[in-house]
Amino acid sequence: MVKKLQEYFNRFNLHNVLGGALRVLILRVLGVIFLFGITLYLTNFYSAEVVGAYEFTRSSLFLIGGVTLLGTDQSILFFSGRFSKPEQAGTLFQVYLKMLALLLGVSIVLLGIILVIPKEYYNLFFNDQRSGTLLIKMGFCLFFYAVTLFNTEFFRAFDLHEKSELYRGILKQLPFGFGLLILFLFNKHDYVVEVFLLSFLFCALLSGLEVYIKYKRLNPVVSRQTSIRFKTVLKATIPITISAFGFYLLISIDVFFLKRYTNFETLAYYGTSIKIIFLISTLINVMGSYLSVRIADLFVTDQVALQAVLKKGVRVIVGLALGLSVILFVFAAEILGVFGAAYQEAVPALRILIAGHFMSTLFGVTQVYLNMTKKQVVLQYILIIAVVINAIINAILIPKYGMLGAAVASAFSVIFWNGCAVIWVYKKDRIKLFLH
Template identity: 35%
Template sequence: MKRLIGLVKAKANVQTFGTIALRGAGVLFLFGISILMTNNFPPTVVGEYEFIRVFLLVFGSLCLLGTDVSILFFSGKLKALHSFEEIKNIYFTIIKIISASSILCFGIFFVFFSKAQVDSFFEEGFYEIIFNSLLVLSFYVISLFNIEILRAIDKPILSELFRNVFKYLPLGVGIFIHIIYIEFLTLYQYYIYGFIILFIASQLTVWYCFRAIQNSRTQSFSTKEIIKISLPMGVSNLVMFLLLSIDVFLLKKYYGSDYVAFYAIGIKLITILSVVMISFNINASQQIAEFFASGTKQQIQVLTRKTAKKIFLINLGISAFIVVFLNEILMTFGEAYLYIKEAIYVLLFAQLFASAFGMVPVYLNMTGRGNIYQLILLVALLLNGALNMILIPKFNVMGAAYTFALTVMFWNIIVTLYVYKKDKINLFLH
């Protein structure tokens, strides 16, 4: 038995660090693309792309309805019930749900928002940009869900390759097309139309992987039950993306696309720390669901403690490196991007603080209390919105950074206190 447990732990560690390695390679790939962008396009064009990227994150999360998170919950649940083959039925049900929601989202925008309204809020010509982005929304959300189903059926390497490399390949190709002076599409168009290619590739990959899973004649979870379980996770996910996008929308409104580009580079730098957190959390999330379903809280505490320690120590080293070489790092994007230097210090502190709280982002979702997590994040969203509206008009990117830090500290502390009170499990580094 001990040998079996040891093998399971070894496999989990290999998957975790394999995920970090792949995500790290993906981050380097994305940074390479970003450097090419900032050195070959003016900040206004880069900011336009960054705005659409964030825009799709928010609306994609809205249309996914939490299914990209819940599929990991269903995977862990089905494994505990020895009914894993039912994952295929759940997958096809969810595809129908998110396809319908993305079509509905596009219809609502088309009916209720006019060109004059959108252009007057942002700037002339922005309606067309948003309209084109929503045209590919269905491809976008199904592609993102396919990436998560690959992880749910134990194909983490394929999942990470799609998430961190294949997802940005069309954009990279588009930048090289621009560099060799061939005018074809704009920067944001390479990004959004790339999801049509990603959809086709990910769909074929999922179908191929499903061949190894037996068909199930039973359906343990109805459409209504899937939505009921997923929706609280979806609201939490949506709130998280809104927390990361309100500042972008306000910077665009008050200062224009240039400042969006500057702030986006700062956010990308701290994304390196997020990659470590997400990698550990994703690989441990199914274990949390299994342990909680079987009532083994002691194993959960051991897992959360070790996870928090690993996340913090790795991110501490990364943060120190970024601080020491920050000038050199920013200069690779162009001298104009040194403007974001002071804000990056604030963003790094916030993300390192969050690292000490380990599995806060997934614990409540994986233990069936997504509604509580949702409520906490909604309060954090209200705080974030209020602070951004006060601080951004006065301090531009520094106001956005201060708001980010205060919000992150707030919701991590509240979730940790709630979990300790209810489960006597300490998610904080100890």
């Protein structure tokens, strides 16, 4: 399998772009497969209401946990480049500890806000008696979730890319999958959310132990001359946080609107469709991670070569996405049926999502390009507009059309913000990110 993939990449003359990252790609694909395995097990052995509660909690954790991260998962890579020499490892670990303290402080503040808001307000907004309790439980998990994601990226600072992908795709989900099996054996189906949240406690402790072992092996020395202040850390993290929060809102706001106007069962059906769409977005994310360093370098040194690399990259993305999208679109009913007959109710919504997200692949790696060429502020403005539009469409369509309206809002938003970014980049840099 590895040999065939390598031949495929060589045929497109991408071996210089992809380098030795094939094993990382395989680990990411295995992580997606593992996620689907857990979802299949969950949807076939647990009720749609339980699955919907899990999806609601998962989306809430994804959104609020993204704020808790405060961009530390990305900014630590910036500091790892700044302090890349072996003798600077002590300073890098000093930054790590400051960011860890930052995560703890933000987690406590957000948990306090969640607890201060009366539960009746949650119940009133989401039209049920359970959502407030789920949000409070999620709040207690924020720190462990943030630490897990933070440590996962910190491994990349030491070129441990395979370990990072192993945590991202498999180890992060393994405790949850094992917990689901135990719940099923003991007939305790109502504790899925609790097991899901506790799995991040396990991952935070395990990844933290590995970071500590790495620290002891290096035995770094911290120099007073290179001491990093909290102000410096915040300057690196805040801009990333704003962009990240925009993305988290775009991919989760429809879930909250759906919960307000429908029920947990509908949330389960729609959430499963979103996981299927994740296959398409993974193609863009993988290619973007391969091209990021090249984009940053060539943008300064050789824009002709940059255009050539981006042209190849978008062609590979669209080629792979086209085949995948056609299969998903044609066999949407059969694929959803694997998760349970009732999940086929989401077939129209899934097909709209497939069409929208495939069209977004025609624009290439817009997010990576803007971030790597120091245009984060532009990305922030585009995302803010996209979030507002997304919220308006959701508010109009979901009360009348349910998850079909949510799918339309999601598809339109992803096309809108990518299209705006592509147009802006072409006018500003004369670089074609889109398929051509």
